[in-house]
Amino acid sequence: MILRRRSTRTAALLAALALLAGAAVLSVGVGAHTIAPAQVLRAVLWPGDSADHLVVRDIRLPRAALAVAVGAALAVAGALVQVLTRNPLAEPGILGVTAGAGFAVTLGAAAGVAGGAPLELGVAVLGAAAAAALVGSVGHGSPLRLVLTGVALSSVLAGISLGLRLLLPEVFDRYRFWAVGSLAGREQAETAPALLVIGVGVGCALLLGRQLNAVSLGEDTAAGLGVRVAPVRAAAFLLVTVLAGAATALAGPILFVGLIVPHLVRPLAGASVPWLTAFAAAVGPVLLLLADVGSRLLLPTGELPVAIVTALLGGPVLIWAVRR
Amino acid sequence: MTALVLRRGGLSLRVRRRTLVLAAALLLAAAALAVAGLCYGPTWAGPDRVYEALSGAPGGPHVVIREWRLPRVLAGFVFGAALGAAGAVFQNLTRNPMGSPDVIGLDAGAYTGALVALTVLAGTPTQLTAASVLGGLAAAAVVYLLALRGGVSGLRLVVIGIAANATLSAVNSWIVLRADLDIAIAAVGWSAGSLNGVDWADLGVPFAVIAVLLALLAARSRAVLQASLGDDLAVATGIRLERLRLELVLIGVGCTATVTAVAGPVAFIALAAPQIGRRLAAAPGVPLLPAALVGAVLLQGADLAAQALLAPVALPVGVVTTAIGGCYLLWLLAREVRRTPASRSRP
Numbered sequence: 001m002i003l004r005r006r007s008t009r010t011a012a013l014l015a016a017l018a019l020l021a022g023a024a025v026l027s028v029g030v031g032a033h034t035i036a037p038a039q040v041l042r043a044v045l046w047p048g049d050s051a052d053h054l055v056v057r058d059i060r061l062p063r064a065a066l067a068v069a070v071g072a073a074l075a076v077a078g079a080l081v082q083v084l085t086r087n088p089l090a091e092p093g094i095l096g097v098t099a100g101a102g103f104a105v106t107l108g109a110a111a112g113v114a115g116g117a118p119l120e121l122g123v124a125v126l127g128a129a130a131a132a133a134l135v136g137s138v139g140h141g142s143p144l145r146l147v148l149t150g151v152a153l154s155s156v157l158a159g160i161s162l163g164l165r166l167l168l169p170e171v172f173d174r175y176r177f178w179a180v181g182s183l184a185g186r187e188q189a190e191t192a193p194a195l196l197v198i199g200v201g202v203g204c205a206l207l208l209g210r211q212l213n214a215v216s217l218g219e220d221t222a223a224g225l226g227v228r229v230a231p232v233r234a235a236a237f238l239l240v241t242v243l244a245g246a247a248t249a250l251a252g253p254i255l256f257v258g259l260i261v262p263h264l265v266r267p268l269a270g271a272s273v274p275w276l277t278a279f280a281a282a283v284g285p286v287l288l289l290l291a292d293v294g295s296r297l298l299l300p301t302g303e304l305p306v307a308i309v310t311a312l313l314g315g316p317v318l319i320w321a322v323r324r
Numbered sequence: 325m326t327a328l329v330l331r332r333g334g335l336s337l338r339v340r341r342r343t344l345v346l347a348a349a350l351l352l353a354a355a356a357l358a359v360a361g362l363c364y365g366p367t368w369a370g371p372d373r374v375y376e377a378l379s380g381a382p383g384g385p386h387v388v389i390r391e392w393r394l395p396r397v398l399a400g401f402v403f404g405a406a407l408g409a410a411g412a413v414f415q416n417l418t419r420n421p422m423g424s425p426d427v428i429g430l431d432a433g434a435y436t437g438a439l440v441a442l443t444v445l446a447g448t449p450t451q452l453t454a455a456s457v458l459g460g461l462a463a464a465a466v467v468y469l470l471a472l473r474g475g476v477s478g479l480r481l482v483v484i485g486i487a488a489n490a491t492l493s494a495v496n497s498w499i500v501l502r503a504d505l506d507i508a509i510a511a512v513g514w515s516a517g518s519l520n521g522v523d524w525a526d527l528g529v530p531f532a533v534i535a536v537l538l539a540l541l542a543a544r545s546r547a548v549l550q551a552s553l554g555d556d557l558a559v560a561t562g563i564r565l566e567r568l569r570l571e572l573v574l575i576g577v578g579c580t581a582t583v584t585a586v587a588g589p590v591a592f593i594a595l596a597a598p599q600i601g602r603r604l605a606a607a608p609g610v611p612l613l614p615a616a617l618v619g620a621v622l623l624q625g626a627d628l629a630a631q632a633l634l635a636p637v638a639l640p641v642g643v644v645t646t647a648i649g650g651c652y653l654l655w656l657l658a659r660e661v662r663r664t665p666a667s668r669s670r671p
Contacts, residue, residue: 089483137658138654138658139657145657147422147482148422148657151422151650152654153650153654154650155591155592155646155647155649155650156647156650156654158646159643159644159647160647162639163633163634163639163643163647166634166637167634255490256490298498299498299501299502300502302501304497304498305497308494308497308498309494311490311491311494312491312495312498314487314490314491315487315490315491315492316487316491318483318486318487318490319484319487319488322480322483322484322487323470323480323484
């Protein structure tokens, strides 16, 4: 089933946004202390001072915002990478971009430079760019080699990061949840810069969609259509590293979101890159919100890191997408 | 002459000279690493002390060498060889360097089996081995069945395997987090793959199983070579492909699961060793013997590095294998790109 008509696609996008709203309300309501959806809406619209309202405002809402931003960033980055590399298996996580960002933050913390959130964000984006450039230059040519390079780089960086964390336990106490990919414990952190960057990045990706559409038809065709290929590719590459880097700075390395979501929404978007990006930006947050709800429900006490839940969900979805 | 042919009665064995030289060199390297492994520890023991210990001298330091370091060194050699061989088997079967058991989720499945044995059953070595072999086989069956429809193309199998691997790893983390604290601590120790604290009691069953499996594999090495020529040629030269594949899957899963039962999922040896061996041997296809020996050398070296790198902290060896194996693989990929910039179609 491929939706071709513009009106059907618009309806599908609205449905995805409605789903997003529902997932957000669910995510704010569910947890160690369950809050009814009506109460959630009341706390958002007419905030009071009751315990429920405080929980919603200070813990659950920031966390839901985090999930929305990270989900959108990873999904859009995944969609862009898949278009850029023409590789249905490409994803910032699998290609090692997320691992590069995570490693840069770890390295920064070990060197004592990653003080504030903006600095940490910058370091993460630099790491993502370096990893993407390395993987792209080593693995260009075939989809398989690209994936192989990304997996190899990710594991090297993960190994060194683990070594660093074992060596300097007191430095990395703060990063314990972050290191496995989790939204927990970041509710009170300074997240505004990263959220802003992700918002701008997703917006730019949506604007770039039309040009990418032309590039995805082949370089000659794109040139014939009057699109300058090199700047568009460079801009898309920049967006991927910024989005993946910012998401990683917020929540640590979370794999699979950037792979699952584009595969999920491709039937809705067909071959259109702008629609693919738009659907990814709407469905990515839904996935991460639901995964975050799952992370609070799957253990009798405490929470599972959300990256584990995305992997639990992501594996079967990926298999389904490949078999289709 | 590049090949030696040994004939005795009805048997004949054709070995490429380069493979023989390579095998000798790798064995030498493994022996050197073994001596280093026996010498190295919180207190350094010179080779003379090691020799005394191995020839049965009594006394504290000698007991340490015989009872602690020797089993660890042997485990590094045998497990490394088993992982390398299993990797070569699966890379041959899937015709794909990514199709090794650690990538396509067989290690993770074996580890799931071992975790179930540890949390639900008593967790004796036999139970652990049996459960992880079952887990590995189940994972292999699921991946194979899922990849089956519409033909087992290499890429599809690998992607489905990566997905299965991610899911199973997540399940494993979940089991560990749900488990009682003491079990969880024990399980976390080998969740990254570790030889810390193996002793003779853990090794009897796995060594026997791996020896049998490697012998069975050696007996099929010719058929593997023929099968790697392509299905039609293999069938035409008298190979029963379906049976051979089933046997190879059983052997490969047996090797990797047995190692996982004792050491946890030691990633990357099975992925990197066959590729390194293939390039060192300059052989067509993915030869078994170089893969096994490179695996042995890699795991031994990685285990030494794991003990030495952050000296008071003993790293899990899996961390080092992923780091070293990954670096080597990256270097190989980069070199191939430099050498053949135009080869865009080669995987």
